Amino acid sequence: MSTAPIYADENWNLPSRGMVAMISLLIGESAIFTIFVVAYIFYIGHSVTGPTPAILQVPILNTICLLSSSITIILAERAIEHGQMRRFAFFWAFTMALGIKFLVGTGLEWRDLIYNHGLTISTNLFGTTFYSLVGLHATHVVIGLIMLSIVLIFTLTGHVKQQHAERIKVLALYWHFVDAVWVVVFTVVYIVGR
Amino acid sequence: MADQTLPIPGPTEIPRIGTAGFSEWLHSWIVTVDHKKLGILYVAYSLFFLLVGGVEAMCIRIQLMFPHNHFVSPQVYDELFTMHGTTMVFLVGMPILFGFANYVVPLMVGARDMAFPRLNALSFWLTAFGGILLYFSFVGGFGLYGMGSAPDVGWFAYAPLTAKAFTPGHNTDYWALALIVAGFGTLGTAINLVATIISMRCRGMTLFRMPLFVWLMLAVSGLTLVTITPLTAAQVMLLIDRYLGGHFFDTQAGGSALIWIHFFWIFGHPEVYVLVLPAFGIASEIIPVFSRKAIFGYSTMVGATIAIFFISLAVWAHHMFTVGLTSVSIAFFVLATMVIAVPTGIKIFNWLATMWGGRLRFDTPMLFCVAFVFQFVIAGLTGVILAVAPWDWELHNSYFVIAHFHYVLVGAIVFNIFAAIYYWFPKVTGRMMSEKLGKWHFWVFFAGFHLTFDPMHVVGLLGMPRSIYTYPANRGWNTLNMVISIGAFVQAIGVLIFVWNLIQSLRHGKEAGNDPWDAWTLEWATPSPPPPYNFAVDPVVRSRRPLWDIKHPDDPDWKYEE
Amino acid sequence: MKRRPNLPLIRSGVFILATFFVALPPALGAVARASANTLAPKSTQAHEIFSLAMFALAIVGGIFVVVESLLTYAVIKFRRRKTDPDQEPPQVYGSLRIELAWTVIPILIVIVLFLTTARIIFAVQDPPPPKNGDLQVTVVGHQFWWEFRYPTLGIVTANELHIPVSTRQDPDPTYLTLLSADVDHSFWVPELAGKTDLIPNHPNHMWISPHKPGVYYGQCAQFCGTGHANMLLTVYVDTPAQFAAWVKSQRRPAVDDPAVAAGRHIFEMDACANCHTINGTTAHGTYGPDLTHLMSRATIGAGVAANTAANLREWVKNPNSLKPGAHMPAMQLTNQQIDEVVAYLTTLH
């Protein structure tokens, strides 16, 4: 064994790998959403037959719920940073409730479209692009809710502690992303495209 | 600012395969989360598919030896070239380069493993499963009629040929599903690599001290994140069309065939840089070591990489000069495409400058690298020819394009894959590969390569289109096709020599020691093969060439950097 | 001892390269009886492309020679020799000035190449709009054959396109509108023009201004399915007199020869009529080629076989034996019926 002297920097702090990975994932996700959004915009007004976007109703309440869940999750993040676990559990559950409300709202909207307007994914281009874009987003909400509920269960059984704040932040970042994407989807589908 | 010491461990025993029971051995490979074992799995998997894709290429070449040949049926020929292209790009090119990265990047940045070892294992098995699913198409579905329901729509799978109306069987479903699965694996690896490179570097390994291979893998992973995902999205749309009756690409219902072409090349063009950038990285490691000089213009190389990253996202429509774009948009894409020659040229010139004034050692890795530079220049220049849009109207979808991209994919990437295997084999196995067989491998493969792909340019200029299983006998293409096919056989002999060399050297190669090439990056500071934990003590570095600093304490690199 | 770059070697390198790219294809093309050579321009736009191509080739050829000579030189000059001292060569880490040079020079080259290219793009793609009286043809791509419609002349034909010659003194360009009935195809006759794709829902346009009467060969250049390789294409560039005669013969109604009434009856009663049109009969199908003047064409099945009675017989019996993947079914006729139908078809001049 031989050794050689080398130099060391005093501080050596690197970003958290969880955060880096989540940001990378979200960059990839953004590319997926971009493609679906582009397809939606490209096909506005291209349907040859069937219902048009005029039948859509702007889901204002839903949007408010989803966007405010971003605020409640921030409050939950603050709480866990300060070790206030009860407060954390409350805001976490609140976030989930808002997410679930959003999903239920989407479900009712689709039900209306399918039964009252006869719009399914195979009806025409509008149906195809609408359900796949909104559905892709809803899938992300579902995945987010599953992960949130796992955390909630572990919180209630007392397994989540203050030192997990970093990981909670990573998860919260995903939730913020889902909300941000909704702003885009909402604008494209219900405002620009209608 | 304390000085520390970097221990350089002495040689260790080379473990022998087969001492434990076979099932234990197999089990250890299947459940492994060690980045080195996964790296080896990736490379072995890809080499296997290189042979498979190569055999498909041989069948293509046998069929095209003569006009009106009947070696395979038209249907089977279409399956062959589709599977050949898909295999070579998705089951050979990407996994093998990610395999090298998996093995080498953590070692190079002085980490003990990847950031997420279990995600790493998951990614590999997803990729592997994608490959198996793709090949299951030969027997699955309506399989084993002739050749089963292997995809037969070209690796670009243009809509609406992929619509249920035109390809009723399951061929296209296999193509889309297999690539979606493999794509998730690739995404996992890309995320893992970014996290490893950003967050796992050892003390002192600042971004601008990372080896260039690591830089290039960072760029590749970033590029993967934004290019594989559009492909996945487009394939999901295709499946919605095929299974749920959607209309994304249904031209009868107002859908657009053109938008698929856009989506595919938004993925497809950056994809070719995903393949070539790791090859650049390999060359940037090997050329300096065998020239005995530091890489020339490190920061410019990094800058050029970043430039390529961004420009490559804006050139996709150079695959679409004939679809009827407006003249203004064609002109834009011509400009963007030509501009990419500038950062690429910088790389070429910097490699030349690295060799300039050096003391070149022509071991097998270096031979392959020099041939890479030689061939890549030609390939790039034919690329520029294709970027001259009006000329591309003549050359598009002709064998000239086939020649251009095989010059890159084989002449540059496969050559560098071989270089990398000869270079890192001693580290991975503790044994050297035979130099004598290596030289034979190089010269035979080199001759076969040129015999195959040089005449392809000519036959393309003579107007031979691609994707045809037969051709009229009176176009003047006959002799050239014969020569091309003979060249493919010569390449096959070269590959066989390589396989033989691998097997022989694995068993009887002479012991390598830690640092057989007298190299400078951290992986050569560990024993060969490295222990599961890589480094007994976390290394600390102060320059881009930590081992140079150790070997030349009187003249260390860090005096000259920054 | 200083070595100089081997000038004769470099010169012969240039020569070989030039031969390879420019001389070899025409040489080989001349051997071919039906050449589709991209470097043998016979029309206005093919000439434009050719001169641009030669300009681009000169530039990349120059770069090729310079870069590869530097590489060869380095490999020979700086290889390790037995006599070399044992220590490492001097380490050089870079030089901003040199690197700037090999950034700026390529940028300048790119600018020149781009501007030249852009000029030709606009010249070829955006010609002045067709004047009244210019010939207009609608090309429809089908799996795996070509339909040509001359709306102003009332002609519909298949696989063999007739257009008038267009000399410099008396320009008479033909304008094509390109459509597709099913999947993507690409129209390519190398000696006359670059290719333009035929894409469903996306009409494209191109024009051809051929300088020399003759027969020109091409084929579909976008993979479109099993029959793609056999989707050949022939263009007859006619003198004005030939063209007028051809138009006249195509505008006649179909020949009606009572001697082959049996064949005609089978054609009209069996499913043939569902897919094919023969003017003056009850056959108005549009799925397959118009057969009104079938015998005016030299080949059948988009160029797979010569248009002889024997091949027609084989075709009607089992199209897939001549052209695998063709979308015409074998009609299961008896031998006698086939003979009668073929006898009828051979009267369709």
Ligand code: HEA
């Ligand atoms: C790894 C693979 C790889 C790489 C690196 C490249 C690199 C390049 N490619 Fe290639 N290409 C493919 C793989 C690749 N390509 C594939 C697979 C296809 C076909 C896909 C299909 O249809 O199936 C294709 C097709 C393709 C086309 C479309 C052809 C057609 O279908 O009609 C075009 C057109 O512009 C093109 C151009 C280029 C250019 C300009 C580069 C440039 O990046 C090259 C830059 C390099 C140099 C120029 C050389 C070095 C530079 C110098 C020495 C400096 C001085 C030079 C100048 C100033 C000019 N490529």
Ligand code: HEA
């Ligand atoms: C990395 C990518 C890659 C690589 C390495 C290759 C390698 C080769 N390719 Fe491929 N090719 C593509 C990517 C690649 N190709 C793509 C993307 C397409 C387009 C597909 C499409 O249009 O859809 C294509 C298309 C393509 C065509 C055009 C087909 C057509 O359009 O009709 C041809 C024709 O000659 C061809 C030939 C070859 C040959 C001869 C090799 C040779 O270099 C192969 C050399 C290797 C071997 C010869 C292997 C040796 C094997 C053995 C020795 C067997 C031993 C067996 C056992 C031990 C079990 N390729």
Ligand code: CUA
């Ligand atoms: Cu039509 Cu290929």
Ligand SMILES: [Cu+2]
């Ligand atoms: Cu490209």
